[in-house]
Structures are given as structure tokens and as C-alpha cells.
Amino acid sequence: MDKVLVVTGSRQIAEQLCGFVSQAGEYGIDTVSTGAAAAELADIEHFRAIIVCPPLPGESACAVACRIAQSTGTIVILIVKDPVSQTAAAQFEKSGVIALPKPVTKPMFLQAFRLVCTLQSRFTGLASENDRLRNKIDEIRLVDRAKCALIQYLGMTEQMAHRYIEKQAMDMRLPKAVVAEDILKTYES
Numbered sequence: 001m002d003k004v005l006v007v008t009g010s011r012q013i014a015e016q017l018c019g020f021v022s023q024a025g026e027y028g029i030d031t032v033s034t035g036a037a038a039a040e041l042a043d044i045e046h047f048r049a050i051i052v053c054p055p056l057p058g059e060s061a062c063a064v065a066c067r068i069a070q071s072t073g074t075i076v077i078l079i080v081k082d083p084v085s086q087t088a089a090a091q092f093e094k095s096g097v098i099a100l101p102k103p104v105t106k107p108m109f110l111q112a113f114r115l116v117c118t119l120q121s122r123f124t125g126l127a128s129e130n131d132r133l134r135n136k137i138d139e140i141r142l143v144d145r146a147k148c149a150l151i152q153y154l155g156m157t158e159q160m161a162h163r164y165i166e167k168q169a170m171d172m173r174l175p176k177a178v179v180a181e182d183i184l185k186t187y188e189s
């Protein structure tokens with residue numbers, strides 16, 4: 001089950017926001033009353049969305065929202081008292097924060113919340129694809145280093161080294177990266 005974090009110093013506001021989130025779908029909801037507790041919890045767990053609403057004791061809700069959004073990669077909904085200026089909105093957007101003006105109506109909140117959840121799903125998918133591609137690039141680099149070692153130490157051509165690594169991987173039923181690591185251990189130690 002996806003989780004949502006509600007950050008506010010007001011119990012009444014927390015209950016109202018939890019009610020709105022419950023109407024949007026089935027989510028596990030955590031509530032905290034300080035920015036420090038929110039940052040600590042956000043570092044430990046993955047949240048589908050984080051909602052920050054003043055008052056926060058001794059802290060700026062804007063600063064807390066931006067800090068959490070930047071450190072976790074989760075999109076944050078910030079509920080603010082005054083209409084947000086264009087420059088402040090642009091700064092929030094760069095940080096991954098969407099600002100909603102008070103008073104927040106249920107339809108407005110639900111629309112923003114669903115938008116954030118959709119964007120977060122897309123963002124998570126792109127992040128996992130990015131990780132997969134980075135791992136593939138690392139594997140290619142490792143195999144290329146192993147090819148260079150075979151060329152340098154055994155006098156193979158690039159095609160021969162490539163074929164050797166592929167054949168070893170197939171024969172031993174191992175990924176090419178593992179074969180490449182073994183070659184590098186042998187020739188680069």
C-alpha cells in the first residue's frame with residue numbers, strides 16, 4: 001500500500017487532510033508535527049506524496065517542504081496562507097513543491113493530490129529506468145575494460161576478446177559482467 005505523509009502542527013488540520021487523502025484512495029497515512037520528524041521519516045520510508053501545512057512549531061513550512069522534496073525526490077504539496085507570487089511558485093516548482101492556497105477545498109485538494117500521485121508514479125518509473133540504464137552502462141564499461149586486458153596481456157583482437165567473454169559467459173552460465181570481473185582480477189591484480 002502506498003503511503004502519504006502529512007506534516008502539520010495542528011491536529012484539526014491533520015484530521016481534515018487525512019480525511020481528504022482517505023477519499024482519494026487507499027493509502028497508509030503517517031502524520032508528524034515537526035519538520036525534523038518529517039525529514040527523518042521521509043529518509044527512512046518512501047512516500048507517494050508528502051503534504052506540508054503550517055503551522056509548524058519554530059520552522060518555516062516553505063523551507064521544510066523544499067528541503068524534504070530535494071532530499072527525497074518525492075513531490076510535496078505545500079498549503080500556504082497567502083497567494084503565491086510567480087517567483088516563489090517558480091522556486092517551489094524547481095524544488096518539487098506544489099503550492100496550494102488556503103482555504104483548500106476538497107475538490108481542489110483531490111485534484112492536486114491525484115496529479116501529484118500520477119507525477120510521482122511517472123517519476124518513479126523514470127528513476128528505475130534510469131537506474132537500469134546506468135547499470136547497463138557500468139556493465140558495458142566493465143566488459144570493455146576486460147576486453148582491453150585481454151588485448152593487452154594475451155594479444156587478442158577486439159573481436160576475439162569479445163567472443164571470448166561471450167563464450168565464457170555462455171559456457172559458465174554467468175552474466176558477462178561476472179566473467180569480465182574475473183578477467184580483471186586475473187590480469188589487473
